[in-house]
Amino acid sequence: MSGREAILGRIRRNRPAGDFPLPDVPDFAPLVGPDLVAEFGERLKRMGGRLAEAEPGGDLPAEARDRLAQAAVIASAVPEIPGNRDLAQVALPRDLADVDVAAVRAVFGIAETGSVLFTQAELVVNAVAYLAQHLIVLLDPADILPNVQAAYRRADFASAAYAVLHTGPSATADIEGVLIHGAQGVRSLTVVLMPRVIAAS
Template sequence: MSALQSPLRNSILDAVRKNQPPPQPMPKIPRFHATAPDDHVTLFSKGVARMAGVVIADDVGDMDSFLRKRYPDAKVFCSAISEYEGTMRPSSLNHWSEASAIDVCVLRSPMGVAETGSILLSDIELQVHTIAFLAHDLVVLLDPKEIVDNIHSAYEHPYFKSRPYSLLMTGPSGSGDIGGITVHPAQGVKTLTVIFSPSPTSKRT
């Protein structure tokens, strides 16, 4: 599989060089800060709701009893956070397709985005990425202090330059492909619940 000395590569690059229009300048990109910090939590919550997600702002108390009450039929609780054990850990999965057996998956996101209602996840939080799409229900803890104003700020998060995988997730999977009517779920998680919960470390990774 040696793509290293591909002659095709050079011929394509030569063709591109030959045909490139005269160089045009890169514009300076403003960050368009629009909202005061106080608005972020409200905007974020609206954004999640718009995309069929749920935000729980109140303290949920003991995680285990909260989850068992909320998901009475669930049996497999996968926890990727230190403060809750669950019935299993992502590390116990042998093959990544096994995440399909997870009923409820609990994670902590290091960042929310007010503009869109997105939460950030990466290979660090997920460990096994498929838990964010093959599990049935996703529960994400988020420190409201970690909500940034907009997508410009969001993409300043170091993950996008350092992690192999990072995901801005906004509500459960959905599709409008049948009759143009948006339905949930599509192929990914069925529900997404964001719980505001101060970070134990209160610091960005």
Template structure:
């Protein structure tokens, strides 16, 4: 009998065919009830290079018009805002390469990291979150979760073919530490806090 076989036999003898339930992982959200989730989320987005805006007396259309006034091509996948580049069943992912602004609504957001959960339903076409020069994301303040532990409990991860956390605009640095925005994704991210329509 070889040493290898002896080791494998000992492993087989020591193996127990019993149920071993996974440990319960805590959510680490004991401070969630006393945390201002909107403020924490806003600060996290700013820290990642994004911007957060509230409507503050103006309409959603007015705010978006201000931000997109110089844009030629706007692709919106939200009912509240009409763009001039409609997504159709024939639209190919690469067709969005010349889009100036993409507009989507997040399924939810995470206060801890400033992350946005975007699914295939939010995008229409997945490249809407990456090929436009700028991205505007609508977030319902009621959909802001405390931390990533809470986020992974959400059904989006099981119910969609595609779901991703999007955190801030694209930022890439070379070995000399020169930071470049937009090399591998959107150059800017604007999150607009706006409740879902009933």
């Protein structure tokens, strides 16, 4: 028996009997205006991220195309962006240490914080959102929610085995208040507004 299994076994044996439902999430008034795309973009920018719109016809904006053109290793979890590192074949997270650009689609965005949500389904390998040098995120503008409380009520958030909110690229500041991006994670995060393509049935 592994240490993990032993710990989880002790927790299960010592769990108090009874049903303990989660508390209701209060319905706070949103702190954003009605234009959720503009509000999302403003907050994303404050956190060091970039917002771009897909070009007519669904093509990537120039900024994203330039980033991809300069990349040697691209790990893509979206059909809209071709990659050369197959995430389905990654055995260990450390195998992604050389990824220049990762491309994923967000489940949704949150206007109040400028955050995007990924689950294990979008990332394929959870570590790709942290080990890549640059992250390109596709987001359907219709999937932008007003606040975190709205996100908590989403079934895809509640049912995910792994869910993470990203708000801009990695950042840290020293005691003098000097802000540095990319210190512990992705150096840049670009959100591209691109509607989902609904597959024909």
